[in-house]
């Protein structure tokens with residue numbers, strides 16, 4: 001398959017632009033992963049559902065996507081939390097990495113192609129820092145190593161702030177060992193009792209930013225296609241990654257940067273310090289994971305997303321309507337019928353227009369709400385045509401139902417409509433009882449008809465009377 005044109009917002013240029021991969025048809029995408037020191041929350045769900053959706057969209061548009069995502073499995077936050085709980089940092093990190101996979105699997109986030117970890121990348125990280133020191137872009141100071149921000153001329157090009165602006169409004173920490181308050185740590189000397197790895201500057205651990213430069217270089221080389229993450233990573237994390245990588249290699253780093261918006265509660269950014277913070281563990285006690293995913297995808301990834309229980313309840317209800325619609329259509333389309341050529345032609349035209357309309361929504365800055373609108377339009381048309389009193393195109397409508405299910409599953413990552421009601425003894429039994437009820441109705445034996453309907457309902461089968469006769473589905 002050849003790749004199709006796609007446009008999206010590039011944080012680096014500040015504009016929506018046409019995408020051209022380095023190698024036609026192939027995309028290398030690096031997404032910043034979690035620091036596993038606490039349970040996954042809704043902000044994580046938004047980020048990783050976004051990049052999962054983007055990956056699915058690019059795959060559908062014909063690209064072979066390689067997705068690499070790191071785990072910051074050693075960090076100040078992990079060390080502090082582990083000390084509070086009296087456990088080893090590695091044990092704590094492992095537990096929250098397991099939580100990450102558990103929650104993201106439930107959300108239908110496909111696994112990345114590789115998950116490099118800091119603790120598995122130390123030689124590459126140390127070599128990267130040595131390279132920066134050799135180039136005069138970094139300096140050692142008492143067992144720490146800092147990046148000299150003002151030595152990198154492009155600093156600020158992603159976040160659109162100059163070092164001078166940063167200096168003025170700075171909340172930068174005062175640290176005597178730094179030559180300039182803007183400089184940031186590449187290597188941190190270990191304090192007694194902290195996990196440490198050997199380095200030319202003494203035992204210690206990497207600063208946060210250097211790992212992504214080292215890991216993306218190891219995975220993709222100097223230059224790659226897409227770098228992603230949450231909007232809060234633009235500064236300083238991604239700005240610092242650019243300074244490190246372009247400083248070391250002298251080549252351009254990621255060519256396109258994609259950032260997803262915040263999750264807000266009462267218009268404030270969801271964060272732990274504000275206490276308006278929801279773990280996925282808690283949310284999944286009340287709502288199905290697919291409702292969370294659907295809620296996220298009903299909003300464009302770039303904007304802020306206002307969270308509320310009401311919105312999740314509405315998302316859950318909407319998906320259940322889709323389930324019921326699809327099951328009803330399955331039931332209605334059980335019997336083959338010869339369609340009128342005109343009707344068959346109209347259905348074929350609707351199905352032919354559907355794929356390109358989905359592609360167009362995806363290629364337009366990964367517009368999930370628009371893709372959903374295209375899906376709901378087709379579903380609505382299928383429902384409307386299936387309700388017509390005669391000469392419906394059963395074969396065409398069945399293809400349409402399969403298309404709706406497949407697109408929900410493959411593109412949106414949402415399972416809808418349950419299983420197609422299969423044949424078999426259980427179905428034969430239901431069909432027999434439905435037929436008996438219909439016979440009772442025709443004989444105007446309403447008591448018997450009602451009794452059979454109640455019996456079927458108790459068995460989880462809903463019967464609906466239509467101009468074409470009774471339809472039934474499992475609820």
Ligand SMILES: [Zn+2]
Nearest residue numbers: 032033212237
């Ligand atoms: Zn990163």
Ligand SMILES: [Zn+2]
Nearest residue numbers: 299305306311
């Ligand atoms: Zn909304």
